[in-house]
Structure formats: structure tokens, C-alpha cells
Amino acid sequence: MRIPLLNASIIVIYSVFLLRLTWRFQTLHSIAAAMITNILLYGLADTIAQTIVTVKSVRLPLDEEADLGTVYTDDPNDDEHVEMFMSFYQNETNERRGEEDPSQVTTPGYSPAFNFWRLTMFMVYGFLLSFIQQPWYYIVNNIYDEKNVIISSIMRVLTDQLCFSPLSLCAFFVYTTVVIEGGNKSDVEKKLKAKYVTTLGINYMVWPLAQFINFALVPPQLMLPFSSAIGVFWTAFLCYRNAE
Template structure:
């Protein structure tokens, strides 16, 4: 494991944005697979691999780069040490980044599911508030610990590791209607 971590650290230093995009893509895809396997209880032949690829794509193209860039901005403007610095970072992260990012994430998922603009807005209206509230139950404490204890170049990894569970929730939550159809057809 230490050899893997050394290689990862070297690649992270050389290609920070690319590595964090790759890890976010892999972990969003993993979260979707967990949702399909363990929550939706799909059999191997009924897995929706296109859905998993879409989640991985969102991680690779949106979540990884956005999170890495955001953490860099927070570090640049607030620094990296001290309780007050951490509190400022968490406040900005949860009051500015999280609401916007969740809206972008949910809109992107809806559009990838084939929703038009009108039904995407309706899906946002129906899901956004609950997901944002649940975000506030998990992420402030995660970010307090992350910003206080973890060096900047590992912060996205920590968030993405915790986000495996969050991504599973988002995958299930944004595919509930499809899951209900799958459950009915399965029986």
C-alpha cells in the first residue's frame, strides 16, 4: 500500500488537477455502483453501466476539477492554518460552494437522464432542498476536520473518500423513479 501511496503522491504533485479529476470520476462511479448493487439490489446483468459512466464523467469533468479549484481558492484567500481560517473556509464552502455545486450536479444528472429543461427544473424543485439539508448534516463536520488536519493536496481525496457514501445517496436519490420502475419490472 505504501508503494501505491508514493506513486499516487508523485502523480498528484505532477498532475494535481488530472489526478483529482480521475479519483473523483472513479469514486462517483463507485458510488453509483454501490447504489445499484446494494440499495437497488440489481443483478449483475441488470446494472446500468451507462448511468455509472455518466456519474464517473460528472466526477471527472465537473466534481474533481471544481473541488480542486475551489480548495485552491479558499487556501489562497484564507490560508491554511488556524481555527478561524478553518471556520471561514467551512462557512464559504457550505454557504457558497455547496448550494451552487448541488444545483449544478442535480441539473447535470437530470440532463444526462434525458430530461428537458422544464422537467430538469421540476426535478431540481423536488430534490434540491432535501439534498441540501442532508448536505448540511454531513459536510460541515467533514470539512472542519478536512481543512484543519489535511494538507491541501490531499483534501479532495479525503472528501471523495467520504463522498463514496454521499455519491451513493445522490445516485439513489436522483434515480429513485428509475429504481421504482426497475423494481416493478423485476417482480
């Protein structure tokens, strides 16, 4: 299934800017580099997430009817029975759709428009997060000695994953629910109850190993770009999961 041209163009633009930023990262001030990286990262990640939703939402208009098979018959009475069955099936389908959340119902063959408001708000979130991430990396890199690289890297990973990850994930769901979706306290509680624990579990399947490599092998000035490269896919997953 084809990716919409607008989505593909935005993905290419963000990717090019991120690649160019990687080459010039060490020449920029640390905070400025973190801000630009996060803005591009969250912009690219949300675009990927929106693209996944768009591709999944596009359906052939007759998909549901095609699943039933097509019946041809020469008997007028049989034709009448088939028409009655199809009419009943269509009514049942419409009733089921009517009970669903209208925002979650996708019209067959319809491709949802690209949400620039959501894209902008995710970029704002990345911008705000950079003011926390950069000092956090500085703290984690300086509270442990370097006598044993393996031990110090493990300690940094544990500190990062037990202290920062749970809070940042909670902040992500709160921000997206309140700012992007216009939800209230009750909506936040429902979102956290439904998705927080399972998402945190998936986080622990991805980030400990990635952060161990980051702390053990990557130079300090390139740690944020490294985590951001992995973060593109992780954040795209978060954006998609938040929209489910």
C-alpha cells in the same frame, strides 16, 4: 439478500484502484490526481447506488400473496370465495401497477440489469467536476491567513458550504436529469422542487464537520483524497436519491 456478482466485482475493482491511487496521490500532478480520483469516486458511488436499488428491487414472487396469509378449507363454497377474493386482489394490484410510472415498476423476483450508460455518465461528471474542484480548493486555501487555524478553518468551511455546495448540488441534479435521464427544462424544475432543498439540508448535516476536519487537520495535498473518501458515500446517496 445477495449482492449481484457483477456489482460486487465492480465495487472491488474501483475500491482497489482508489486505495492504490491514495498511496501514489502525492506523486501525481494535482489536476491529474483530481481527475482520476473523481472518475473512480463517481464510478464506485454509482455502482453502490445501483446495487442498493437492485437489492431492494428483488422480491419473492409470492410476497404480496403471502402477506394475505394462506387459507385452506374443506368447503368447496369457501374455496370459491377465496378464489374470488384472490382474483379481485390481483386485479386491484395490477391496476395500481398500471397507474405507476413503468420505469419505477419492479417485477417481483426480477433483478434489474446493471446500467453501464449511467455508470459512464457519472464518471464523466466526476471528470468534469475535477476541473472545478481543484481550483476551488486552491482558492479557499489561500484567501485566509493561518494565524488562527480554528478561525481560518471555520471561514473556509463557511465559504465552501455557502458558495460551492449549493451550486454543485444544483449542477448534479441538472446534469443527471438532462444528460442521464434525457429530461427537459420542466423535468429539471420538478426534480429541483422535489429534492433540492431537502438534499441540501442533509448536506449541511454531513459536510460542515467533515470539511472542518479537512481544512483544519489534513495537509493541503491530501484534502481532495480525504473529501473523496467521504464523497464515496455522499455521492452514492445522491445517486440513489436521484433515482428514487
